[in-house]
Amino acid sequence: MGRGAIEYVDDAGGRRSRVDSFLIPLDEIKREPGDEIRLAYWGSSVLPKATLNSVGFESPGTYYSFSLPKDKFHTLKLASIAGKIDASQVPDPRSEQSAEPEKIVANPPLGEAPPEVVAADWLNTDAPQSLAGLKGNVVVVEFWATWCGPCVAGIPHLNELQSKYRDQGLRILSFTDQDRETVESFQQKTKAPIEYTVGLGSKLFKTYGVSGSPHAFVVARDGKLLWHGHPASDECEAKIAEALAQK
Structure with missing residues (x-):
């Protein structure tokens, strides 16, 4: 598979997602088979609009790829493997998935009263x-x-x-x-x-x-x-x- 990999994962809703990954040799990150690592995955699609992550969030947002909560990461054990990666072993997503296009909301127009502000x-x-x-x-x-x-x-x-x-x-x-x-x-x-x-x-x-x-x-x-x-x-x-x- 080389250093790059593409897998197609079917979700529970019958949709198929393309997963692009980048493979890094363990010696480059000073790890060995048997070591435990913690990780999470995140991905998004422009069309149709969809966000997919393995950790779940209170409110979805495309920027969350930069702020994945570490306490929800998956703990995995590294193993030596040859041949094709089994995509079915990828952890199931915990967040809701949506393939419905999101309506683009414009900024409030100048010269008019903007929306009232609210906060929890x-x-x-x-x-x-x-x-x-x-x-x-x-x-x-x-x-x-x-x-x-x-x-x-x-x-x-x-x-x-x-x-x-x-x-x-x-x-x-x-x-x-x-x-x-x-x-x-x-x-x-x-x-x-x-x-x-x-x-x-x-x-x-x-x-x-x-x-x-x-x-x-x-x-x-x-x-x-x-x-x-x-x-x-x-x-x-x-x-x-x-x-x-x-x-």
């Missing part, structure tokens, strides 16, 4: 937040994740923006689909303070048409969307200042 839990606030309740302020709705390098690198900048413009009426609401335990653990490990409000366990990514993080939306005092783009860009702060100047 909140950090740095005593009560759930809403755009309706914050009308009259300038609100930055930002999307991020702890595994996202640019998102983490941008936290100090968002802290700075919140501090700089708070008295003028700026409020930052940052949303992640991760839970409280994950975010608080991240803060403890990285010592990265977050000085603005965070919405946890939120499903707003799809509602706002966000396919990549970080992404920010600037909502003006009248509740209408003024701009959206990368929160670390100069244009983001310029639009915040522009919105704050409108009384």
Whole structure:
């Protein structure tokens, strides 16, 4: 089979999936037959739209290939084998599979009121937040994740923006689909303070048409969307200042 391998695996729903793998000699990774290793697999299809993984997730997402939870990895024992790999020995997927095309949701249009914000839990606030309740302020709705390098690198900048413009009426609401335990653990490990409000366990990514993080939306005092783009860009702060100047 060489160093590359292609197998076709039939799932419980009668669908056939192509599995591409790359074979690495054990001596290259300093392993021997009999050693135990822990691994998981992940794959996706553009058309039809489908995501397949062996560990399962609370909410599906194509980016999870970079954040597979290690506590759910499979423990396997290495063995010396010759000939064709038996694809039936691949662990069955635990997550739901879907071959239905996903509807592409566009970003909210500029000049109109964006969707109301919701989250399962909140950090740095005593009560759930809403755009309706914050009308009259300038609100930055930002999307991020702890595994996202640019998102983490941008936290100090968002802290700075919140501090700089708070008295003028700026409020930052940052949303992640991760839970409280994950975010608080991240803060403890990285010592990265977050000085603005965070919405946890939120499903707003799809509602706002966000396919990549970080992404920010600037909502003006009248509740209408003024701009959206990368929160670390100069244009983001310029639009915040522009919105704050409108009384």
